[in-house]
Amino acid sequence: MNMEVFRGVMIPFMGTALGAACVLFMKGKLNVSVQRALTGFAAGVMVAASVWSLLIPAMEQAETMGSWAFVPAVAGVWLGVLFLLLLDRIIPHLHQSSEEPEGPKSSLKKTTMLVLAVTLHNIPEGMAVGVLYAGWMAGNDTITMAGALALSIGIAIQNFPEGAIISMPLRAEGMSKQKAFLHGALSGIVEPVAALLTMWGASLIVPVLPYLLSFAAGAMLYVVVEELIPEMSVGHHSNLGTVFFTVGFTVMLALDVALG
Numbered sequence: 001m002n003m004e005v006f007r008g009v010m011i012p013f014m015g016t017a018l019g020a021a022c023v024l025f026m027k028g029k030l031n032v033s034v035q036r037a038l039t040g041f042a043a044g045v046m047v048a049a050s051v052w053s054l055l056i057p058a059m060e061q062a063e064t065m066g067s068w069a070f071v072p073a074v075a076g077v078w079l080g081v082l083f084l085l086l087l088d089r090i091i092p093h094l095h096q097s098s099e100e101p102e103g104p105k106s107s108l109k110k111t112t113m114l115v116l117a118v119t120l121h122n123i124p125e126g127m128a129v130g131v132l133y134a135g136w137m138a139g140n141d142t143i144t145m146a147g148a149l150a151l152s153i154g155i156a157i158q159n160f161p162e163g164a165i166i167s168m169p170l171r172a173e174g175m176s177k178q179k180a181f182l183h184g185a186l187s188g189i190v191e192p193v194a195a196l197l198t199m200w201g202a203s204l205i206v207p208v209l210p211y212l213l214s215f216a217a218g219a220m221l222y223v224v225v226e227e228l229i230p231e232m233s234v235g236h237h238s239n240l241g242t243v244f245f246t247v248g249f250t251v252m253l254a255l256d257v258a259l260g
Contacts, residue, residue: 080216128219
């Protein structure tokens with residue numbers, strides 16, 4: 001693995017770590033409006049990345065199937081969604097805590113579930129990056145280094161608020177700044193691990209690359225609908241999350257076109 005690929009794999013993790021570092025110089029919790037805006041932005045980035053960086057390349061690589069070229073994309077998306085549905089059955093997620101009465105234990109449990117939810121959906125994000133870099137290293141002509149880099153940067157952008165959304169509540173609950181930062185940053189370590197494991201199996205991956213690209217897209221779309229959209233709409237009615245969803249979507253679209 002060359003250094004350029006390694007840097008690309010590590011970029012999403014750096015986004016999480018930088019977001020978690022907010023706890024070192026900010027006091028209290030993130031403002032609800034700021035959290036809503038950041039979550040909406042993250043959702044927009046993930047939807048755009050799913051379409052331009054994953055689904056479209058998947059369908060382009062299946063062109064030899066003619067009128068059935070949609071099959072890998074459709075099958076992969078469903079596999080990704082069903083995979084996270086299964087994980088949600090095994091690992092409790094954030095929304096289960098919203099039905100509990102407020103209190104110190106309830107607050108801690110909600111934060112723990114948030115860490116689990118973020119870590120959970122970082123796995124398919126890491127796989128998505130790994131699949132693209134594996135395809136590029138295998139010489140696939142529909143995948144460029146610039147396209148893989150665009151996805152890494154886009155995911156890093158949406159990881160920034162995730163790191164802050166984890167570390168800030170932990171600090172508010174009494175954890176030291178250093179420990180809160182460490183917990184927030186480590187929630188993103190699964191991304192480079194998932195990416196590297198995916199690239200390690202590149203020889204097995206390339207023949208089914210269209211399915212894996214769309215699998216990652218389905219998993220990311222599941223996270224947007226299940227976790228991010230409810231979070232950006234929580235509380236009193238506001239269009240802020242929708243506006244920043246559009247901002248995130250267009251930023252990722254521009255990155256993909258400019259770098260791809």
